[in-house]
Amino acid sequence: DAGVTQSPTHLIKTRGQHVTLRCSPISGHKSVSWYQQVLGQGPQFIFQYYEKEERGRGNFPDRFSARQFPNYSSELNVNALLLGDSALYLCASSPTSGGPIDEQFFGPGTRLTVL
Amino acid sequence: AQKVTQAQTEISVVEKEDVTLDCVYETRDTTYYLFWYKQPPSGELVFLIRRNSFDEQNEISGRYSWNFQKSTSSFNFTITASQVVDSAVYFCALSEFTTSGTYKYIFGTGTRLKVLA
Numbered sequence: 001d002a003g004v005t006q007s008p009t010h011l012i013k014t015r016g017q018h019v020t021l022r023c024s025p026i027s028g029h030k031s032v033s034w035y036q037q038v039l040g041q042g043p044q045f046i047f048q049y050y051e052k053e054e055r056g057r058g059n060f061p062d063r064f065s066a067r068q069f070p071n072y073s074s075e076l077n078v079n080a081l082l083l084g085d086s087a088l089y090l091c092a093s094s095p096t097s098g099g100p101i102d103e104q105f106f107g108p109g110t111r112l113t114v115l
Numbered sequence: 116a117q118k119v120t121q122a123q124t125e126i127s128v129v130e131k132e133d134v135t136l137d138c139v140y141e142t143r144d145t146t147y148y149l150f151w152y153k154q155p156p157s158g159e160l161v162f163l164i165r166r167n168s169f170d171e172q173n174e175i176s177g178r179y180s181w182n183f184q185k186s187t188s189s190f191n192f193t194i195t196a197s198q199v200v201d202s203a204v205y206f207c208a209l210s211e212f213t214t215s216g217t218y219k220y221i222f223g224t225g226t227r228l229k230v231l232a
Contacts, residue, residue, distance in 0.1 A: 003159075033220075042119075042206050042222030043160070056219055090160065106152075106160040 004107035025093030138207030
C-alpha cells in the first residue's frame with residue numbers, strides 16, 4: 001500500500017507570496033495532521049483534521065490555514081510568506097480520530113524555501 | 116507550559132556500544148501520551164513507541180528499550196548493541212488534550228545519533 005504522499009517535494013517562493021501544499025493520507029486513514037520543521041528543530045504541530053473538521057491547532061498565525069476534502073486528502077495554505085516560513089512541512093495520517101494516542105504515519109515532506 | 120527537552124544535541128558511538136537518549140517533559144495534565152520517533156536522512160519520521168501516563172512499565176522491543184519514570188518526568192530510550200543503521204535524529208514527543216477538547220503535540224528538538232563503524 002502507498003504511504004503518505006506529499007506534493008510538491010520542493011518549492012521556492014518569494015516573500016509575500018502564497019503557497020499551497022498537498023497531502024494524501026494512507027488509504028483508509030481519516031485523520032491528517034500538519035507539522036512545520038525548521039532546520040535543526042523538532043516538528044511543530046500546525047493542524048489536525050478529521051472527517052473534514054479541525055480537531056487541533058498549534059500556535060501559528062492566521063496566515064496558516066488548512067482544509068480536508070471528502071477523500072481525506074488535505075491542503076495547507078500559507079499566505080503572505082515570510083522568510084521564517086522556510087521549513088520542511090510534514091503531513092501525517094492516522095486511521096482514527098483517537099487524537100493524541102494515535103500512531104502517526106508521516107510523509108516525506110515538502111521543503112519550502114522563501115527568498 | 117508543556118515542554119519536551121532533549122538535552123543531548125548529538126551523540127556519537129562506535130558500533131555495538133549501548134546508547135541512551137534522554138527525554139524530559141513538563142506538563143500540567145495527568146493524562147498525556149509520550150512518543151519516540153526516528154527521522155533517518157530520508158526525512159520521514161518513523162513511529163517507534165507510544166506510552167500513556169498511566170503505564171509506567173518499561174518496554175523492550177528487540178534492541179530498543181524505554182524507561183518511563185513519572186517521578187522524574189523522563190522517558191528515556193536505550194539502543195543496545197547499536198548499529199550503523201541506527202544513525203538518525205530521534206525525537207521525543209508529548210501529546211495531550213487541551214481544555215477545548217482538541218489536542219496538541221509537542222516535539223523535542225531531537226538528538227542526532229551517529230553510529231560509527
